Amino acid sequence: MKTLPVRSMLCALLFCAAGARAQTMRPEAERKLAHDIYKEFVEIQSGYMTGATTPVAEAAAARLRAAGFPDSDIFVGGANPRKANLVVRYHGSGGRKPILLLAHTDVVEAKREDWSTDPFQFIEKDGYYYGRGTGDDKAQAAVWIANLIQYRKEGFQPDRDIIVALTADEEGGGPFNGVDWLLKNRRDLIDAEFALNEGGWGEEAGGKKISNDVQVSEKYVINFRFEVRNKGGHSSLPVADNAIYHLAGALERLSRFGFPLKTNEVTAAYFKQMAGIEAGAVSGDMAKVAEGSQEAMQRVAAASPAWNATLRTTCVATLLEGGHALNALPQLAAANVNCRVLPEDSVEYVKGALEQVVADDQVAVTMTGHPSKGPGSPLRPDVLQAIRQVTDRLWPGVPAVPIMVMGATDGNYLRLAGIPTYGVQGFFMDRNDIRFHGRDERLGVQSFYEAQTFLYELVKTLSKAGN
Numbered sequence: 001m002k003t004l005p006v007r008s009m010l011c012a013l014l015f016c017a018a019g020a021r022a023q024t025m026r027p028e029a030e031r032k033l034a035h036d037i038y039k040e041f042v043e044i045q046s047g048y049m050t051g052a053t054t055p056v057a058e059a060a061a062a063r064l065r066a067a068g069f070p071d072s073d074i075f076v077g078g079a080n081p082r083k084a085n086l087v088v089r090y091h092g093s094g095g096r097k098p099i100l101l102l103a104h105t106d107v108v109e110a111k112r113e114d115w116s117t118d119p120f121q122f123i124e125k126d127g128y129y130y131g132r133g134t135g136d137d138k139a140q141a142a143v144w145i146a147n148l149i150q151y152r153k154e155g156f157q158p159d160r161d162i163i164v165a166l167t168a169d170e171e172g173g174g175p176f177n178g179v180d181w182l183l184k185n186r187r188d189l190i191d192a193e194f195a196l197n198e199g200g201w202g203e204e205a206g207g208k209k210i211s212n213d214v215q216v217s218e219k220y221v222i223n224f225r226f227e228v229r230n231k232g233g234h235s236s237l238p239v240a241d242n243a244i245y246h247l248a249g250a251l252e253r254l255s256r257f258g259f260p261l262k263t264n265e266v267t268a269a270y271f272k273q274m275a276g277i278e279a280g281a282v283s284g285d286m287a288k289v290a291e292g293s294q295e296a297m298q299r300v301a302a303a304s305p306a307w308n309a310t311l312r313t314t315c316v317a318t319l320l321e322g323g324h325a326l327n328a329l330p331q332l333a334a335a336n337v338n339c340r341v342l343p344e345d346s347v348e349y350v351k352g353a354l355e356q357v358v359a360d361d362q363v364a365v366t367m368t369g370h371p372s373k374g375p376g377s378p379l380r381p382d383v384l385q386a387i388r389q390v391t392d393r394l395w396p397g398v399p400a401v402p403i404m405v406m407g408a409t410d411g412n413y414l415r416l417a418g419i420p421t422y423g424v425q426g427f428f429m430d431r432n433d434i435r436f437h438g439r440d441e442r443l444g445v446q447s448f449y450e451a452q453t454f455l456y457e458l459v460k461t462l463s464k465a466g467n
């Protein structure tokens with residue numbers, strides 16, 4: 001019996017560790033492929049205003065061709081020569097309707113001077129991959145392609161077609177949005193029973209995994225322009241009626257305003273589930289939030305920007321313009337105010353609330369663009385069960401939690417078109433350090449490879465007979 005401790009020590013040192021790694025990480029060759037595709041994607045400048053997604057689509061197509069995918073299963077095209085999308089189909093037995101795996105390939109603009117590294121260089125540092133798009137959304141794009149190549153390599157036979165679509169212009173919306181274009185022009189390519197997309201990721205706090213979130217509904221976006229026009233004049237003869245001061249006052253009032261705190265079906269269920277996961281006072285507060293307590297909502301909203309945004313519609317100033325000369329009174333001062341609206345709040349309600357906050361008839365409040373508000377996805381037991389199963393296999397004890405997300409995604413177009421869409425990625429991130437759209441965007445190295453495994457297994461589970 002003396003050998004037992006030695007053996008269990010050996011096991012602890014070698015086999016168990018190796019076993020654990022085998023569960024949460026794909027073999028090295030697969031990790032390397034995912035890494036190389038990820039790096040290639042991040043280093044392509046696909047900023048939605050100044051960049052192009054076509055090189056990303058072409059890079060993915062080249063990888064797929066090299067892995068033996070026939071040209072007839074690969075489509076590259078879109079609304080504009082610079083804004084191509086890639087769609088690839090991996091054929092299954094046709095037993096069930098296809099599953100669509102979606103990721104967008106455009107990114108929010110990033111200025112070198114704002115970052116501590118070059119945003120379009122893929123840099124590994126201190127356990128993270130840095131670069132624009134490392135989180136939003138090129139990691140998922142790279143993983144979809146790498147895993148599809150692996151399925152083919154190992155001869156996996158799904159009972160439904162697996163379609164991967166890497167699409168343009170999610171970030172800015174607008175005329176070249178790839179999902180919108182594909183739905184209108186080539187729906188046959190992406191028609192599916194349901195889709196998996198960005199929008200849900202793993203929540204981590206203090207290095208501990210809290211939940212693997214599944215996005216089933218989302219806030220919608222409205223942009224408002226606050227605009228003040230004034231006759232102006234010479235700056236040596238200032239008067240109180242000044243366009244910049246009117247605007248500044250309106251924005252200052254906006255900064256102190258908060259929309260009412262409330263829950264809906266999805267967020268109440270979310271807080272109820274999180275109450276069982278969180279520790280300390282916040283856990284009790286979350287249970288009370290689920291029951292509708294205003295006091296608890298206030299404390300929870302104050303504790304985290306993400307919970308605040310879950311509990312209310314938010315509007316924030318994002319762009320400013322104004323004045324025309326150093327020595328002239330401004331004739332124009334304007335701001336863009338970006339609102340993220342709860343599905344149950346109407347456009348008219350939000351506009352009315354803003355006008356009340358502004359409380360200045362010199363400040364015109366007008367909506368820019370067209371908000372599109374889609375339905376939530378049904379909580380399909382087959383999809384949620386598969387997500388729960390694979391989550392628990394990889395990260396025992398971590399629950400998969402359906403959520404409404406604060407940001408908007410292309411899932412909205414798909415839901416409007418009748419394709420239920422679930423935002424699920426398995427990328428775990430510190431929930432108070434989400435850097436999407438911000439400076440020094442990054443994703444944990446370990447997190448990337450674990451999600452590769454998660455998505456590899458999830459898609460297999462969802463496309464194998466008997467599930």
Ligand SMILES: [Zn+2]
Nearest residue numbers: 136137170198
């Ligand atoms: Zn995104």
